[in-house]
Amino acid sequence: MTEGNFVDYVKVNLESGKGGKGSVHLHREKFITKGGPDGGDGGRGGHVILRGSKDLWTLLNFKFKRSFRAGHGEHGAKSRSTGADGVDVYLDVPLGTVIKDADTEEVLLEITEEGEEKILVPGGLGGRGNWHFRTSTNQTPRYAQPGIPGQELSVILELKLLADVGLVGFPNAGKSTLLSVLTTAKPKIADYEFTTLKPNLGIVKYREFQSFVMADIPGIIEGAAEGKGLGYYFLRHIERNSTLLFLIPADSKDVKNEYEILLDELRRYNPEMLDKERLVVISKSDMLDEELQSEMRSELEKQIKDVPFMFISSVAQLGLVELKDKLWKMLND
Incomplete structure (x- = not known):
């Protein structure tokens, strides 16, 4: 998926259909000149419905x-005939879409399952025909209910990616390169910060025709939880990743410090994110000889005790099979 085709935040205007009017009709046929009321009900206005895909x-x-508008309900007719319901409008959205009121930013609903349907803007009810208003003292009512108007609503559709593994790291840590060698995704890769401005998704093929989804998300910077840099644009996308892969380059001045900064940004944004499975991966390890890698491994064993770590090189194709094995095990334990 190209960067320009990835849209994860839109504002849309929705309008449901108006209900049809109830019919005012008195029964007439041959030899019956003064029949009773038989006006039918108006049809329901069309709903605006979200559907997960x-x-x-x-x-x-x-x-x-x-802008999307559902159809109006048709009016009732004689012989208690109910008007047809208005045409519903179905909006297909990706799994992980959050819907917010555009004015209050209140979360209205979320779509997380395939085929899940939720009525976002209900259509107006049809009016009742005069047949419903007959009484012993008023046997020929000449009035009926009008249809109830539809509703208008402006909403924000916000996508939070449903990926198995989310890549977390500073800009230029090598996330896009890793995604490109593990999957068929073709993210933009260059030697400067914020190459990735929008998330990229890729499917990692595993043994025996199995697979899992990996997301390369825009690089985090210190203060992202307060909105600096790409801010929430980055952080909201990892809320639904089940495993977080912290990618830190081997030429980092302080691996532990980078990891702690990244972890702290997640904690300040949403403490629940610290409950996810974590894996620290040292990228660009082809820059290290055996002695340096052994030395760094010893240091990390002391500094990062509760989280597994490993060394890889996307360019030199080192440790990638072991990485996939480790991620698959974490996802399926």
Whole structure:
């Protein structure tokens, strides 16, 4: 998926359909000139319905069309005939989409399952026909209910990626390169910070035709939890990753300090993220000879005691099979 096609935040305007009017009709046929009321009910206005689709990875469908309107219900008719319901509008969204009120930013609902359908803006009810208002003292009512108007709502659709593994690291840590060698994804790669401005997804193929999803998310910087740099744009995408892979380059001045800064940003954004499985991966390890790698390993064993770590090189293809084995085990334990 190219960067320009990844849309994860849109504002859309929605309008449900108006209910049809109830009918005012008195029964008439041959030899019956003064029949009773038989006006039917109006049809319901169309709903605006959200539907989850596992085949979608982005909100690109809403990039150029931002307004949606459901159909109006038809009016009731004679012989107690109910008007047809208005046509519902279905909006297919990727799994992991959060819907917020655009004015209050209140979370209205979330779509997380394939085929899940939720009515976001209900259509107006149809009015009742005059048949419902007959009484012993008013046997020919000449009035009926109008249909209830539809509703208008402006909402924000916000995608939080549903990936198995989320890549966490500072800009230029090698996340995009790792994703490109483990999957068929083609993220933008260059030797400067913030090459990745939007998340990239890739499917990692594993043994026996199995696979898992990995997300390369824009690089974090110190203060991201307060909105600096890409801020929430980065952090909200890792809320639903089950495993976090902390990628730190071997030429880092202080691996432990980088890891602690990254961890602290997650903690300040949402403490629950610290409950996820974690793996620290030292990238660009082809820069290290055996002696330096052994020395760094000894230091990390003392400094990062509760989290597993390993050395890889995306460019030299070192340790990638072991990395996939480790991630698969973490995802399936």
